[in-house]
Amino acid sequence: MNDQQGHNKNGPGLSRRQFLKGSGVAAAATALGQAPLPSAAAEQASAKGKVPQFGPGKVKIELTVNGKKMTTDIEPRVTLLDALRNHLDVTGCKRVCDRGSCGACTVLLDGAPVYACSLLALEARGKDIQTAESLVDGDQLDAIPKAFVQYDAQQCGFCTPGFAVALRAALNQNPNASPGELEAGLAGNICRCGTYEQMRHAIEALCRQGKGG
Amino acid sequence: MQSKTRKPLVAWPKQRRLIGKDVQRVDGPEKSTGTAKYSFDINRPGMLHAQILRCPYAHAKIKKIDTSAAEKIPGFAALHMIASEGAELDYAGAEVLAIAADTEEHVQDALRAVRVEYEVLPFLVKEEDALKNPSLKTVSGRDPSNVSKPTLADEGDVDAAYKEADAVVEGEYGVATVCHHCLEPHGLVAEWPKEGSVKLRVWCSVQATRNVAAGLAKEFDLGPTEVECLTDYMGGGYGSKFGPDVQGIACSHLAKKTGRPVKLMLTREAEITTAGNRPSAYGRVKMAGKKDGTITAYEVDCYGTPGATGRATVNFAMLPYVYKDAIPNYRLKHTVILTNCGAARAMRAPGHPQNCLLTDTCLDDLAAKLGLDPMEVRLKNLPKNVPSAVRDYPLSWNAVRETIYRDEIAIAAKLAKWKEKWHPPGEGGKGPIKYGIGMALHTWGGGAAGGDPPLNECTVIISRDGSVTAQSSTQDLGTGQRTVTAMVVAEILGLEPHEVFADIGNSSYGQSTGSGGSTTCPSQAPSALRAAIGARDQLFAKIAKKLGAKPENLAIEPGKVVDTATGKSVPWKKACAMLGMDEVRVKLGWSSVYANEVDDEGKLVTPGVSNLQVGGVQIAEVRVDTETGQVFCDHIVAVQDVGMVVNKLLCESQVAGGVIMAVNYALLEDRIMDRHTGRQVNPDMEFYKLAGIQDIPRITVHMHDMPERGVIGIGEPPTISTAAAISNAIFNAIGVRVSHAPFTPDKVLAALAQKGGKA
Numbered sequence: 001m002n003d004q005q006g007h008n009k010n011g012p013g014l015s016r017r018q019f020l021k022g023s024g025v026a027a028a029a030t031a032l033g034q035a036p037l038p039s040a041a042a043e044q045a046s047a048k049g050k051v052p053q054f055g056p057g058k059v060k061i062e063l064t065v066n067g068k069k070m071t072t073d074i075e076p077r078v079t080l081l082d083a084l085r086n087h088l089d090v091t092g093c094k095r096v097c098d099r100g101s102c103g104a105c106t107v108l109l110d111g112a113p114v115y116a117c118s119l120l121a122l123e124a125r126g127k128d129i130q131t132a133e134s135l136v137d138g139d140q141l142d143a144i145p146k147a148f149v150q151y152d153a154q155q156c157g158f159c160t161p162g163f164a165v166a167l168r169a170a171l172n173q174n175p176n177a178s179p180g181e182l183e184a185g186l187a188g189n190i191c192r193c194g195t196y197e198q199m200r201h202a203i204e205a206l207c208r209q210g211k212g213g
Numbered sequence: 214m215q216s217k218t219r220k221p222l223v224a225w226p227k228q229r230r231l232i233g234k235d236v237q238r239v240d241g242p243e244k245s246t247g248t249a250k251y252s253f254d255i256n257r258p259g260m261l262h263a264q265i266l267r268c269p270y271a272h273a274k275i276k277k278i279d280t281s282a283a284e285k286i287p288g289f290a291a292l293h294m295i296a297s298e299g300a301e302l303d304y305a306g307a308e309v310l311a312i313a314a315d316t317e318e319h320v321q322d323a324l325r326a327v328r329v330e331y332e333v334l335p336f337l338v339k340e341e342d343a344l345k346n347p348s349l350k351t352v353s354g355r356d357p358s359n360v361s362k363p364t365l366a367d368e369g370d371v372d373a374a375y376k377e378a379d380a381v382v383e384g385e386y387g388v389a390t391v392c393h394h395c396l397e398p399h400g401l402v403a404e405w406p407k408e409g410s411v412k413l414r415v416w417c418s419v420q421a422t423r424n425v426a427a428g429l430a431k432e433f434d435l436g437p438t439e440v441e442c443l444t445d446y447m448g449g450g451y452g453s454k455f456g457p458d459v460q461g462i463a464c465s466h467l468a469k470k471t472g473r474p475v476k477l478m479l480t481r482e483a484e485i486t487t488a489g490n491r492p493s494a495y496g497r498v499k500m501a502g503k504k505d506g507t508i509t510a511y512e513v514d515c516y517g518t519p520g521a522t523g524r525a526t527v528n529f530a531m532l533p534y535v536y537k538d539a540i541p542n543y544r545l546k547h548t549v550i551l552t553n554c555g556a557a558r559a560m561r562a563p564g565h566p567q568n569c570l571l572t573d574t575c576l577d578d579l580a581a582k583l584g585l586d587p588m589e590v591r592l593k594n595l596p597k598n599v600p601s602a603v604r605d606y607p608l609s610w611n612a613v614r615e616t617i618y619r620d621e622i623a624i625a626a627k628l629a630k631w632k633e634k635w636h637p638p639g640e641g642g643k644g645p646i647k648y649g650i651g652m653a654l655h656t657w658g659g660g661a662a663g664g665d666p667p668l669n670e671c672t673v674i675i676s677r678d679g680s681v682t683a684q685s686s687t688q689d690l691g692t693g694q695r696t697v698t699a700m701v702v703a704e705i706l707g708l709e710p711h712e713v714f715a716d717i718g719n720s721s722y723g724q725s726t727g728s729g730g731s732t733t734c735p736s737q738a739p740s741a742l743r744a745a746i747g748a749r750d751q752l753f754a755k756i757a758k759k760l761g762a763k764p765e766n767l768a769i770e771p772g773k774v775v776d777t778a779t780g781k782s783v784p785w786k787k788a789c790a791m792l793g794m795d796e797v798r799v800k801l802g803w804s805s806v807y808a809n810e811v812d813d814e815g816k817l818v819t820p821g822v823s824n825l826q827v828g829g830v831q832i833a834e835v836r837v838d839t840e841t842g843q844v845f846c847d848h849i850v851a852v853q854d855v856g857m858v859v860n861k862l863l864c865e866s867q868v869a870g871g872v873i874m875a876v877n878y879a880l881l882e883d884r885i886m887d888r889h890t891g892r893q894v895n896p897d898m899e900f901y902k903l904a905g906i907q908d909i910p911r912i913t914v915h916m917h918d919m920p921e922r923g924v925i926g927i928g929e930p931p932t933i934s935t936a937a938a939i940s941n942a943i944f945n946a947i948g949v950r951v952s953h954a955p956f957t958p959d960k961v962l963a964a965l966a967q968k969g970g971k972a
Contacts, residue, residue: 075318086262086317091254092247094448096396097481097898104396132247141242149241152866156691157244158396158448164245186906190898192396192449193691194873196906197914198866 054122061125065090066134076122080114081105083121084131092132092161096190103189104162106169107131113169115188132161135168143209144168147202155193163189163199167206176210179203219812221819223743225857225923230771231704233920235862239696239710240446240689249446252418255402257474261290263313263467264320265460266327267483268302271336271553271891272351275300275309275329283312283326288319291470293463301334301353303521304553305892306486311463313475336553338886340493340518343550352521352551361549364529369542374510378501380582381510385952386574387495388567388936390518391882392485393560394903397448399488400478401425401461403468411721412439413465417457418478420450421727422686422720428457429465444688444718451874452559453489455727485896489558490884492526493517494567495953498575506585506593511540513571516548519557525549526557527571528564534572535618535654535828538596553891554884559729561874562657562929566936570954573653573937577944581638587941588631588652592622605815608922610826618654621830621852621917625652628913629832629850639948645840649946652832653937659731659855659926660805660825661739667802669736670723673702673748675797679786681706682714683744687725687737689717692928693863694733698741700860705745707769707785723800731926735823738859738924739803742822747799756791808923821857824923829853829930831872833938834910837946839965842958846876846910846939854917856925861916864927868914871931877904879936879954 055076062071063080065088072087081098084090084107093116096104100118107116108130135142144164147153154160163186170177170185177185182203191199225232243249268275275298283289295308302309309329314320337343337351337359347360375381401417412435419425422442430440447454457465464477479488496515502508511533517526525547531537532545576594580587595615602611626632634650641647662668672684683702689695699715706713716722726736749769757764760783762776769775774788803823810818834848849872858864881902885894895901936954943961944950951964 075316077318082317085254086256089256091250091256094247094251094396095253099481099897099899101898102396132245136242136246136248141246145242145245148245149237152238152241152862154238154241154244154691155693155866155870156396156449157240157249157446158251160245161247164247183906188905190396190903190905192394192451192874192903194870195866196873196904196909197869197912199906 061121063088063121063124063129064127065129066131074121076120078121079117080107080119080121080124081116084116090131090133094158094162096159103166104159106162106165106189108165108169111172113166132164135164142168143206144171147205151198151201151205153195153199153202155195159189159191163191171206177207179207182207219810219818222807223739223746223819223822225742225822226704229704231700231710233858233861233918236696236700236710236860237862238693239699239715244446251397251446251448252401252416252444253397253448253478255416255476257402257404260402260474260476261313261315261467261471262317262320263311263464263475263477264324264480265295265311265463265483266309266324267487268307268309268331269305270331270333271305271338272334273302273331274334275302276332277330278310279328280310282328283323286314286319286323286326288315289323290314291467293466293470295459295463303352304555306483306555308459311467311477313467313471336891338552338554338891339888340495340516340550340552342888343552344516351553354522354551356551359551361551363546363548364525366529366545371510371512371542371544374542375501378509379504380579381499381501382575382578382582383497383499384575384578384950385495386498386571387515387952388493388570388878388954389882390490390493390884391878392490392884392901393451393453393488393558394485394901395449395451395453395488398479398481398484399454399458399460401464402474402476403465404474405469405472410438411441414441414443415461415465416443417461418447418454419444420447420454420688420690420729421456422688422718423725424455424727425457425461426720429461432457432462433465438721442720447688447690450690450728451561452563452729455729481898482896485901486893487555489560490520490555491560491563492519492523492557494526494571496571498571500575500579502579502583504583506580506583506590508536508540508576508579508590508594509542511543511572514546515571516550517567518550518552518554520554521551521556523549523557525564527567531564531568532572534568535596535656536572536594539594554886561871561932565655565657565933566875566878569653569655569934569937570940573934574940574950577651577941578950586635588622588626588635591652591654592619595619606817608820608824614828617828617854617917618830621828621854624915624917625830625832625850625852628852628915629834629848631832634834636945638945641837641946645838647837647839647946649837649942649944650832650834651938651941651943651945652830653934653941655829655930655933656826657731657930657933658826659735659929661735661803661808661823662726662732663805665804665806667740667804667807668724668726669740669804670725670800670802671698671737671740671744672723672798672800673744675748675752675789677789677792677796679789680714681708681712682716683741684722685717685725685737685740686720686722687717687733688728690728692728692733692867693860694737696863697734697738697859701738701741702745705742705749705769707771707773724802731928731930734859734926735924736803739822740801743801743803744799747801748797751797751799752789755795755797756788759791821921821923824856824925827854827856827925827930829934831934831938833935833942835939835942835946837943837961839947842961842965844880844943844956844961846880848911848913849876849935849938850913851931852915852917853927853931854919855927856922857920858916858918859924864916865914867927868916868931869912871929872912872935873904873909875932875935876909876939879939879956881955883955
């Protein structure tokens with residue numbers, strides 16, 4: 001808690017998350033070195049052979065969330081999770097541990113599951129971001145939330161979207177996965193109410209259905 | 214001669230279409246697709262973010278606070294002082310001030326810019342350190358020292374019982390402090406609307422909407438209807454979310470000051486260190502018994518810490534727990550030890566897991582010394598059914614408790630194959646990995662809340678388009694109360710659960726009590742039942758004429774209203790259309806006062822609607838690796854009575870969830886305090902261990918349904934006896950007791966070392 005104290009700013013109390021946020025500019029620059037950015041300013045900088053820099057003030061970024069292009073102005077230190085939740089009102093990804101250990105913020109980035117709390121929003125530009133909200137289309141539920149409802153693999157439900165996304169990723173990767181393999185795909189997610197037993201029932205049903213649910 | 218009797222207020226329908234069956238959660242699709250909006254997810258136009266600056270020291274006095282630099286940070290909006298200069302703060306995490314700014318990042322910048330000078334004071338964060346220095350006082354309260362005067366109780370003659378006993382055992386047992394770890398942290402969005410009768414509206418993650426509204430009304434000197442608390446969804450409470458708390462008051466002040474909505478949700482670290490915990494309990498326990506397994510004496514000298522302020526860390530009045538009425542002689546001593554740590558709060562069956570671990574474990578050690586199967590010892594020492602209760606109140610706990618435990622032990626033993634699998638302690642196999650099986654029992658209240666008029670209500674509204682709304686200020690913690698309310702109303706009105714809009718979690722919707730003590734379902738399900746029946750009858754009265762029928766001849770069948778005199782029926786929607794411009798609206802409630810009301814002969818007027826007190830039996834199977842000390846829990850059998858099962862699917866979820874929470878505190882969870890810095894070492898989700906799906910045993914849940922008893926709460930009981938059953942299974946596997954939960958490899962190896970490292 002005292003990493004909010006000035007004297008401790010760079011001391012041992014510095015959390016991983018604050019390090020990540022504090023080094024946002026550097027991380028953004030690193031990302032720039034790897035992939036071209038849509039921002040005009042950045043392109044100009046690249047053209048001049050300089051390392052482009054962002055921030056520390058707000059920059060305009062565009063993200064593709066569940067197939068929709070969304071833009072917002074954020075500081076480069078903002079994580080993908082906070083950009084989605086605080087700036088784009090996409091709240092299916094939840095903030096729990098905020099440091100990559102609980103999985104409640106799991107989203108798909110170009111189809112791969114990532115912790116949105118552990119990635120800067122800048123790094124998600126130009127990529128296809130899918131959140132739990134993509135698992136429903138009108139009244140049409142994806143097979144995973146459908147199984148979660150049928151077998152009651154949810155209680156308070158705060159961790160559930162993260163589990164649903166992680167399970168979707170595991171099934172996409174291997175549509176014929178065994179229950180054990182799917183459980184391994186959920187190893188990065190934590191539930192506090194204790195829905196694991198019911199989740200196993202849902203997983204078994206999904207495996208019976210086969211073909212990626 | 215017949216005496217004058219009063220009429221029963223209500224009864225559950227005899228033919229049940231939905232109640233007692235597997236009914237899916239009505240809000241399940243929203244939860245699993247992330248479209249359900251929790252308090253944390255509320256984003257209001259122009260909303261500011263806020264956070265709290267906390268004391269980094271375990272015990273300190275604030276000398277000086279300088280916020281001038283913080284106020285110059287870009288985006289800074291407002292500041293609310295929580296502690297003032299000169300204040301004494303009792304633990305690392307205590308609140309100093311709160312700041313609101315335009316973005317979360319700017320809030321962090323501003324908090325970092327605050328300069329606080331502290332005078333650091335002596336502190337104690339470990340129970341054993343306080344016990345070594347019993348006269349030291351390191352907390353600000355009125356207590357003369359950290360170690361309080363013990364609470365004592367003495368029944369019968371324990372010393373005489375020891376002398377006459379065939380066996381006496383003595384050992385150490387206990388459990389560490391664990392944190393609630395709600396995944397949605399405590400917190401809220403507060404807004405002072407510019408128009409309307411509601412002056413302050415909060416979206417608060419809480420298990421008592423009315424309590425939050427009342428607390429904030431008091432703080433701001435507002436009328437009871439001028440504050441509205443909305444809790445549509447909430448991400449876990451487990452007993453820790455009953456009031457506005459410091460952050461609720463600070464956030465509301467910041468919103469008032471700025472004239473803008475403000476969101477303040479605790480950080481994960483603050484959630485773990487400041488928002489409640491289940492207090493520790495460690496004890497030296499002695500038990501005496503006869504050859505036939507009769508327990509003749511129980512003695513415990515235990516202590517625990519509720520943090521810097523607080524109360525007993527066991528349920529003292531209920532020791533020696535399940536066996537209290539069976540053991541004639543007992544002597545109890547409990548010492549509360551104040552430490553410079555966050556305060557304990559109620560956590561899922563407060564006091565009971567501690568009680569269970571301080572009794573049901575020693576029982577197995579006694580059984581071992583007597584050379585008996587501990588299941589037989591349990592059967593020998595069950596609390597007897599009370600004859601007067603059997604005669605006068607045949608559905609009451611005292612009338613059926615022994616019967617319930619006997620039945621449940623038999624069911625659990627069969628499901629776990631106890632007779633085949635149990636072996637004398639320490640005979641868990643030849644190799645390094647030993648198998649063991651253990652059992653434990655528990656009990657819990659779970660009756661309806663009180664009040665006359667009742668403190669729990671439900672309003673059922675039938676509109677002329679056939680839509681039905683059930684309103685209540687109660688909240689759904691994840692227990693499924695929204696679904697329970699919808700399905701009870703649907704049962705009575707011949708609808709499907711999703712056809713009833715259960716509009717709950719709004720403090721302005723009449724009376725409700727906080728969701729604690731497993732009281733919500735037994736309070737709210739009968740409220741919904743009464744309101745639904747009242748609404749049905751009001752509908753009949755209003756449309757009978759148009760149907761050419763007598764109201765008393767009308768009845769509901771699935772999807773239609775039937776005239777039983779003619780056999781003619783009209784579909785539900787068509788019947789409701791006959792309301793014209795009218796509507797049906799009935800608000801009714803339920804209370805323990807109604808459940809306990811007796812007639813002139815002393816018989817219950819309205820039996821079997823809600824009831825009180827359940828049992829429960831659990832069996833654990835483990836493997837213990839004697840080379841690494843690792844315990845693998847493979848299987849838990851949980852047999853649980855709950856009176857009338859309302860929704861089997863959700864009931865089983867609650868039981869499995871309770872078991873999983875208990876596997877966590879049995880094997881993993883430990884709030885580790887550092888005696889040198891006075892801070893928690895693991896206020897996170899990496900080093901504070903919580904099980905993932907691969908860490909959890911197979912769980913067999915059996916609901917021991919007793920519909921004749923009426924509704925009883927289920928949230929708490931199933932999390933009580935699991936850890937004691939696991940402790941007993943480990944003992945059964947390796948023949949030596951591992952004293953304190955969590956039963957981690959280091960403790961298992963240390964216990965094995967006591968007997969030469971051999972199991």
